[in-house]
Amino acid sequence: MADPRELMERYVDGDARAFRELYALVAPRLLGYLMKMAKSRALADDLLQQTFFKVHRARSAYVRGADPVPWIYAIAHRTFIDEIRKKQRAVVNVAEGDEVPEVSAGLTGEADGVREEVADPELTAAVMRALEDLPTGQREAVVLTKLDGKSVAEAAAIAGTTVGAMKVRAHRGYEALRKLLGARKRGAA
Amino acid sequence: MSDILDHLGAIKPPTPAPLSAALEAELGKLAPVKPRRPLRELGALLGISLVYGAGLVAMFTVRGDLRELPMPWLLAAGLAWLLGFVVPCYLALVPPRGSMQPRWHLAAACAAVSSIGFVVLGLLVHPSGAHSKYIGWEHIPRGHGCLELGVLSAMVPVVIGALFLRRALPVGARWVAAALGAGGGCLGGLVLHLHCPVTDAPHVGLVHGGVVVVSALLSAALVTRTTEP
Numbered sequence: 001m002a003d004p005r006e007l008m009e010r011y012v013d014g015d016a017r018a019f020r021e022l023y024a025l026v027a028p029r030l031l032g033y034l035m036k037m038a039k040s041r042a043l044a045d046d047l048l049q050q051t052f053f054k055v056h057r058a059r060s061a062y063v064r065g066a067d068p069v070p071w072i073y074a075i076a077h078r079t080f081i082d083e084i085r086k087k088q089r090a091v092v093n094v095a096e097g098d099e100v101p102e103v104s105a106g107l108t109g110e111a112d113g114v115r116e117e118v119a120d121p122e123l124t125a126a127v128m129r130a131l132e133d134l135p136t137g138q139r140e141a142v143v144l145t146k147l148d149g150k151s152v153a154e155a156a157a158i159a160g161t162t163v164g165a166m167k168v169r170a171h172r173g174y175e176a177l178r179k180l181l182g183a184r185k186r187g188a189a
Numbered sequence: 190m191s192d193i194l195d196h197l198g199a200i201k202p203p204t205p206a207p208l209s210a211a212l213e214a215e216l217g218k219l220a221p222v223k224p225r226r227p228l229r230e231l232g233a234l235l236g237i238s239l240v241y242g243a244g245l246v247a248m249f250t251v252r253g254d255l256r257e258l259p260m261p262w263l264l265a266a267g268l269a270w271l272l273g274f275v276v277p278c279y280l281a282l283v284p285p286r287g288s289m290q291p292r293w294h295l296a297a298a299c300a301a302v303s304s305i306g307f308v309v310l311g312l313l314v315h316p317s318g319a320h321s322k323y324i325g326w327e328h329i330p331r332g333h334g335c336l337e338l339g340v341l342s343a344m345v346p347v348v349i350g351a352l353f354l355r356r357a358l359p360v361g362a363r364w365v366a367a368a369l370g371a372g373g374g375c376l377g378g379l380v381l382h383l384h385c386p387v388t389d390a391p392h393v394g395l396v397h398g399g400v401v402v403v404s405a406l407l408s409a410a411l412v413t414r415t416t417e418p
Contacts, residue, residue: 009224012221012222012224013221014219014220014221014222015219016216016217016219019216019219020208020216023205023208027205028202028203028204028205029202030205031202031203031205032202032203035203041203045205045206048205048206049206049208049209049211049212052208052212053209053211053212053215054356054359054418055418056212056215056216057356057418058355058356058357058418059222059224060222060223060224060225060355060356061224061225061289061354061355061356061357061418062224062225062289063224063225063226063227063284063288063289064224064226065286065287066284066287066288066289067287067288067289068289070288070289070290071289071290071359074290074359074360075359075418077359077360078359078360078417078418123193124193124196124197124200127193127194127197128197142194146194146198147194147197147198148198149198157288157290157360158360159360160293160359160360160361162294
């Protein structure tokens with residue numbers, strides 16, 4: 001597998017192919033993260049494009065020898081937060097009878113209809129629904145530390161918080177997830 | 190529970206859409222850019238700012254009571270202001286090895302400590318000489334000249350730092366900006382330490398120390414716009 005450092009160095013040196021390789025390397029995981037945060041494939045796709053556009057505009061901020069992946073994740077995090085704030089401020093007027101098209105996200109991050117086979121779809125679906133019910137900060141902590149395999153320090157750097165705060169968020173998120181799943185199991189029984 | 194999360198984490202990630210037309214167009218005219226060199230940038234920021242600060246002291250004259258003040262205090266206070274300038278700028282500009290993002294939480298702590306520390310130190314320790322001046326609590330607004338000179342001194346390192354950190358900070362930008370402001374404010378404090386002969390507690394503490402607070406707040410409010418990608 002290509003080293004993101006090497007790809008980023010070639011990219012700042014003007015190699016467009018290195019950017020495409022970097023995109024191929026980072027974008028799938030980043031899209032998965034954004035889908036779990038945004039809860040919508042369409043929005044996650046848009047955020048991903050915005051993120052890489054920002055990476056492109058800010059490429060001169062690269063420091064040779066540094067791993068660009070946490071920085072790219074942090075840009076994605078910032079872009080997502082800005083989008084939420086924008087949506088909260090925006091007033092949307094939809095006339096009666098208007099339809100708002102929506103592509104819902106599948107469990108594996110694929111749009112419905114192109115869903116991949118997973119080992120235990122029902123359980124996975126329950127966890128994903130429970131994950132969606134978590135507050136944004138806790139959801140992000142769980143996604144980064146438990147699903148994306150980032151260390152607490154990396155997750156804290158991405159989310160712009162301290163290691164201690166990230167540990168607390170991840171722990172609370174994990175506990176909340178466990179409670180939500182328990183409540184759903186009891187409800188189903 | 191952790192098994193389910195492990196299973197979820199192991200699921201193949203989704204396939205992203207191809208690059209947008211806008212990005213493709215940008216890649217079509219891709220040119221090499223110079224990446225950041227943080228230590229070199231720090232050196233440039235410190236060098237230019239210190240020359241600028243020395244120029245301000247020369248222009249506004251060295252304080253008249255300089256030779257009458259206790260030398261250990263004069264040196265210790267000067268060194269403290271200098272460290273207050275260098276350390277936050279270092280933390281704001283230089284990321285740890287292998288990382289692109291500076292240690293913003295340490296920079297934030299440094300900005301807070303220097304902002305509070307210099308106000309408290311100024312209120313507690315302020316020796317005077319025969320030619321020192323005293324304006325006291327009742328005339329403290331007359332210190333606005335020192336505040337302006339201090340903030341003017343802080344502007345150069347803050348602007349240089351903001352240019353070096355342009356679009357580099359997706360997170361922690363406000364804290365890094367505050368650290369830059371606090372560092373710049375300490376340069377202002379150093380300039381005032383060498384220029385201003387007023388030695389009463391409220392002036393040294395609240396005005397000279399206040400330069401650090403004001404610069405940190407102004408920088409945090411304004412610089413963030415340029416440092417976020």
